[in-house]
Amino acid sequence: MTIPIISSPCTVSASTTEVGGPDGDATRVRALIRRFKSDPLGAPDPELRAFLLPLRNLPAAGKHALMRLPAQQAWTLVQLGGRGVPVEIVGGSWTSRADAEWAVFRARWQAVSGWDPERVDD
């Protein structure tokens, strides 16, 4: 099998992350975030997959991920450092894998857009 690690990452365009604006694209992004939030581990439709892939394809350095906590049967949030840099344990604890998946998305979206997707219904 393979884990390519040297191909160029997709870019997350500004229009994708500007969800607070009044245009139709912002409305679309809010709808996508709502769909993801409702079932973070569900099988995404093609539109949602296309929205998520650039975020999943971000370079490792600074990227959020999870760490299993075997004793607690839970997950905590971590941030990758990239090559040669230790992983930083951010913290938090989720006993639901779906909740943990949302936590990763939330941290990542805040990092790329400055906007908390938890407020998607505001």
Add this chain to the structure above:
Amino acid sequence: MTDVVGYLDRWSAAPGERVALHLSSATPGPASVSLVRLGRGVQRDEPDGIVYEPVLAVPAHDVALRPQPVDAGSYARIDGLGVLDLRSASLAVLVQPWLPPTEEQVILASQGADTGAGLRVAIDGDGCYVLHADGALAVNARAAHARHWSLLLLGWSDDAVRLTIIDLRSARSTTLVLPLARALAPMQSLLLAGQAQADGSVGAHFDGRLERLVLWPQAVTPDVARDGLLRQSGLPAGAVACWDFAPQAQESLLPDCGPHGLHGRMFQGPKRALRGARWSGDVFDWRQAPDQYAAAHFHGDDLSDAGWEPDTWIELPADLPSGAYAVRVCRAGADDGGLTGGLCRLPLFVRPAGAPPAQRHEGVVAVVFPTFTYLAYGNDRCALSGHNPEVLADQAITLEPTDVLLSQHPQWGASLYDTHRDGSGVSVASRWRPIPTLQPDQRAWQAGEGSGRWNYPADLLLVEWLEREGIAWHAFTDEDLHVQGSAVLAPYRTVLTGNHPEYATTELVEAYRAYLATGGRLMYLGGNGFYWKIACHPQRVGVIELRRAEDGNRSWAEEPGEYYQAFDGGYGGMWRRNGVAPQSWLGVGYCGQGFRRSVGYVRTAASDQPQVAFVFDGVPSRSFGEQGVIGGACAGVEVDRQDEGLGSEPGGIRLASSLPFDATYFIANEELLVSRPTISGPYSPGLRADMVLQSASGGGAVFCTGSIAWVGGLAAHGGDPAVQRITHNVLRRFLDPAPLEMERADAH
């Protein structure tokens, strides 16, 4: 922190052998050492962990843990230069820097007898060649180009040191000069690709290639050096020593072809059999033109042996049953919140005692654990530093605490999936180092939804199932077959592979094929098997080499013209590209992968033939394998299919195939001739797991499931009853001495 890491001196042992434990803990303190048998008993380290029971015949004992450092980074050392008169001399070498973003990298450092001070040629953090002599520094104004060959000529006399840098592509030449206030101390030794540190380690490693180091006991001109290094072979005229970086029978040797035999030594395994500055482009096999492949690639993160002292030993009883074991090292005083929880479990497979018997072990199955694959993935850092794992996983990456520990220790080396810090691929893996991610309950993102069991921890699901079924079995490893050949398997009517026997040496493949040719029956319960060809080092057991050549799913690609393995001279890369596609002897071969959700199987019409009815005895439904702990079903992760075009036996019976995979699955690139938009699961009918039963040309038989996720169906909780029944049916039938109908047909 009470984190514990370590390694054993062997992964496979016979009863009666003594196993050495090499351990380390950042915080000194006592720990308890014990031996446990995996797959049986009632104890678990996690709620859904592998069961184990203590081996009471091996009393637990205490050991005092201590920190043991790892001095990673390859380099070479040449001693004994004091016999030469080098007051005025010249040293030339061919250099190809790869320029990772690091601080100063030392290419060459001399040491004198008295002060230890001497000459040093390096590349600084800006990528410029620099010359250090007696406390003075000269810096080349122009930065070197990554992966361009240069000739460096270092000359010295009583009053000055000169470094001439000749870029071999542009032929541009620059000379740095440092006047000396006093003569240099007599040169005693040379260190290449590193510099001695105050603590006794070697640091400031050079990342790149070196070729052909020549020493003259007098000043020489750049033209003489060019001629000596690029046009002459052996010892150039007037030179007193010449060191050759080409592959040697003795791994660590850096031979000197000069009259004094001042042979050097290489440390931590730089990569050899590589194109040098003299490569013509019309030769591709290093054995045909050693002079053209006389470069060695040094890396600051090479690690072939951590070199830790053994801390304690375990004596295996002479009557210890064969099986899967682990050495448990547990810090006293319980968990302090460290990443290993104060616990380390080191895998150990115990073979049956004695030489293989002449008569059959009737009713006993041999299980060959794919330890070459475990080693290839050892210290996999792709999830730590790559951005694509999450794309393949289609969900957030979940690390283990041991992955986080690994991120804190770059000096423990990487896997064959990783790249070195200079971007070149990691092509050598050694088990002589801590591999904290090789643990019985380790989880990995590749296993998709569910248990996260991948490679070794997934094979332990098979072990648990064998124990629950009460099936007698003996344990072997890839290394056992590589060394002893098919004689190991001959006493067994049936042999099981693990779920992912991806990496295989020529000797290993020949052992399996010889077993089948003499009537053996093989159950290949996995996927992506026998995909990459590798070589074992001829002297250093436990060190493997891979050339990711030509084709296949690759995390990095071998350099052109460097597809022949240094360890044995064999042509590397895919077995398929070596003319031994797994389809040609197993019936199926790898066709694609996905890492999120597995699917079930559905029977084919061919499965209704009476001679294969035994396979589905007690399985009422035509669909099965729809639940499991690896991706939630039993067909998935990495899958194989039947393909007569690649050699699958025409008489092989495809009993079942997987249902279509979703859009996270993609067909393997070696299956494609042209990039096209129909390579994902929903568009690729050829991307499937095939369950196949076929006879072998010597009278044996092979049963394949075509899926890594199959063993997830064998789990006690969350497994698939039909998959367990099918596995049971085939295993029992294979153990029955009566010929299979298809074997009879083959005999005719």
